[in-house]
Amino acid sequence: MNWEKLDWEALDRLRAGFLGGTAADGVYWKSLSDLAAYDLTYGERIGWKWDAVLAELRLRGWKPSCRDRALRAVDWGCGSGIAGRRVVDFFGPDRFGSLQLMDHSPLAQTYAIDRARAAFPAIQVDAWPQTSETVDLLIVSHVLNELSFDAQTALKAAMARAAAVLWVEPGTSDVARTLQRWRNDLTGEFRVIAPCPHQAPCGLLTPENARHWCHHFAPIPAGVFADRDWVKFGQRAGIDLRSLPYAFLALDRSAKAAVLPENLARVIGRPEHFKPYARVLSCEREGVYELRIMKRPTAALYKQLERTKAPLLYAWRHDGERVLEGGPYERSDAEQQGAIPEHPEPTKVV
Numbered sequence: 001m002n003w004e005k006l007d008w009e010a011l012d013r014l015r016a017g018f019l020g021g022t023a024a025d026g027v028y029w030k031s032l033s034d035l036a037a038y039d040l041t042y043g044e045r046i047g048w049k050w051d052a053v054l055a056e057l058r059l060r061g062w063k064p065s066c067r068d069r070a071l072r073a074v075d076w077g078c079g080s081g082i083a084g085r086r087v088v089d090f091f092g093p094d095r096f097g098s099l100q101l102m103d104h105s106p107l108a109q110t111y112a113i114d115r116a117r118a119a120f121p122a123i124q125v126d127a128w129p130q131t132s133e134t135v136d137l138l139i140v141s142h143v144l145n146e147l148s149f150d151a152q153t154a155l156k157a158a159m160a161r162a163a164a165v166l167w168v169e170p171g172t173s174d175v176a177r178t179l180q181r182w183r184n185d186l187t188g189e190f191r192v193i194a195p196c197p198h199q200a201p202c203g204l205l206t207p208e209n210a211r212h213w214c215h216h217f218a219p220i221p222a223g224v225f226a227d228r229d230w231v232k233f234g235q236r237a238g239i240d241l242r243s244l245p246y247a248f249l250a251l252d253r254s255a256k257a258a259v260l261p262e263n264l265a266r267v268i269g270r271p272e273h274f275k276p277y278a279r280v281l282s283c284e285r286e287g288v289y290e291l292r293i294m295k296r297p298t299a300a301l302y303k304q305l306e307r308t309k310a311p312l313l314y315a316w317r318h319d320g321e322r323v324l325e326g327g328p329y330e331r332s333d334a335e336q337q338g339a340i341p342e343h344p345e346p347t348k349v350v
Contacts, residue, residue: 003229007037008236014038015237018145027105035111039080041233046142049168049246050086052218053194056311057166057250060260061331062193063091064137064164070097073137074128076158078103081112083141085119087166093120100128104151130158138162144175164252165190171215171245179247180205180214190251197264197313198285204268209288212281217270218244219309260313264329267312271305278305282314293323301326 010033017028029035057063064071071091075084078101088096099116103109109127116125138158147155159165165186169175180202183192192199195214204212224230224241234241268281268288278293295302301316301323308328316326 003040006040007033010034010037011041011237014042027107029105029107032107032111035080035108039082039111039115041237043080043082045244046168047082047086048221048244049218049248050083050141051090052216052246052311053166053168053248053250054086054090056194056313059311059313059329059331060194062250062252062257064095065254066136066163071095071136072097072134073099073139074135074158074162075099075101075112075139075141076128076155077140077143077146078112079108079142081108081115083139083168084112085116087137087139088116088120088123093123096120096123098124098126100126102128102130130154132161135162136164138165140165140167142169144169144178159186159189163254164257165249167249167251169247171213171217171247173213173215176213176215176247177204179249183249186249186251190253191255191257193250193252193257195248195250195266196283197260197266198262198283200285203283203288206287212268212288213247214268214283215245215247216268216312218246220244260329263315265314265316267305267314271312273302273306278302280305280312282318289318290321291318291323292321298323298325304328 010030014028014034064073066072073084073088073096075081075087078084081101084099084101088099099120101109101112101116103112113125113127116123135158140155143151143155167179167182169179183196184202184205187199187201195216196202202214203209204214220241230241233239262285265282265284268283271293272279276295278295280291280293282289282291293302293305304327305312310328313329314326315329317324318326
């Protein structure tokens, strides 16, 4: 599939189903051409979300692991398979022994398997038999809007057999808040690797934070805005190519999983810049705070927040709503070797 052969009518139909909520009514793939057109466009945008999530996991020092054998990964509700391919490619195909795919649509499952086999010829790629065998890494992407009660039960059963879970969803308020509730329900079984910088209950589910939801924005690859095919796609689909919100969870059962010091903060959404200050919503162990970073005297931090495309993970100190000092989190030599300092010092800004 390429831009010249793109089936615009199929994309319009799929888009209408996603926006109208009818995607949850049943299988919506009608042909392999549907899947190929989706994979090139909407699927690629989902891939950019996964790129952002995987970059954050690298910053946090996490990767999937198992003992004495190659990894077994399952892409649950795979669709075109973009999520599974992104994950395997990022962590390295040589670390995986198998990638299994499952979807309620046999057509989608076939397409995803064929694409993964072409991308990773050295890995065993096939349909997931949904046995009781342990899954080292469960990959879940953009399924919450489509889950029936039975499907939710099946997903919970898959998670019960998973050593680690990576889960990405759209960044809309309804979906993100549903994912927050799943996160709270799963913390008894898993360690939270990301996005939360702590293991405490979700601070956004308190009544005073009802207007907020846990979402982030993925960087858009360079050149997209100058690419006439992407520009045409954005105009035809009614999509703002500049904005790509997502919500996600990374979970691991291992007590030795990479967990950051709990005095760090993860900025939710994106910073808002005004002339005298920047305003952020900061998720911390003690709760969620609306903070201000003044243009003076914390000019370096103000500018960094304005320009960065990195994951918004910070070590800072604040008095009430005003940040006094701080800077972006960077992994120290000790952390890279597995020793996490209990209280990393914030980078002082002037």
